[in-house]
Amino acid sequence: AAETAAKLRFRAVLMTALSFVLGVAPLVLATGAGAASRVSVGMTVFGGMLAATVFGIVFIPVLYVVFQKLREWVKQPKPPAPARKTKTAKA
Numbered sequence: 001a002a003e004t005a006a007k008l009r010f011r012a013v014l015m016t017a018l019s020f021v022l023g024v025a026p027l028v029l030a031t032g033a034g035a036a037s038r039v040s041v042g043m044t045v046f047g048g049m050l051a052a053t054v055f056g057i058v059f060i061p062v063l064y065v066v067f068q069k070l071r072e073w074v075k076q077p078k079p080p081a082p083a084r085k086t087k088t089a090k091a
Contacts (some may be wrong), residue, residue, distance in 0.1 A: 006061040017053040021046060 029044025 003061065003065065010057060013053070013057060016068070017049060020052050024049070 024042050024046050028046050030038035030042065038052050
């Protein structure tokens with residue numbers, strides 16, 4: 001389910017993040033009076049959005065699949081123990 005959802009939502013998430021990052025571009029490229037404070041805020045927001053996008057698109061689905069496989073491996077039914085042969089008394 002996580003893989004399917006990641007494939008379906010990839011484009012929408014990427015377009016939203018890209019539009020946000022491009023909207024912050026004037027802050028990152030600011031010049032003139034007060035540019036230092038605008039650039040510092042812009043770079044923080046820009047880097048945070050890029051990190052959150054990469055984390056959301058790549059790491060969360062991968063971690064979900066890894067933990068799901070780990071859970072299935074832990075809950076895997078154990079094979080029954082082989083029956084022990086018993087010695088019978090000779091008549």
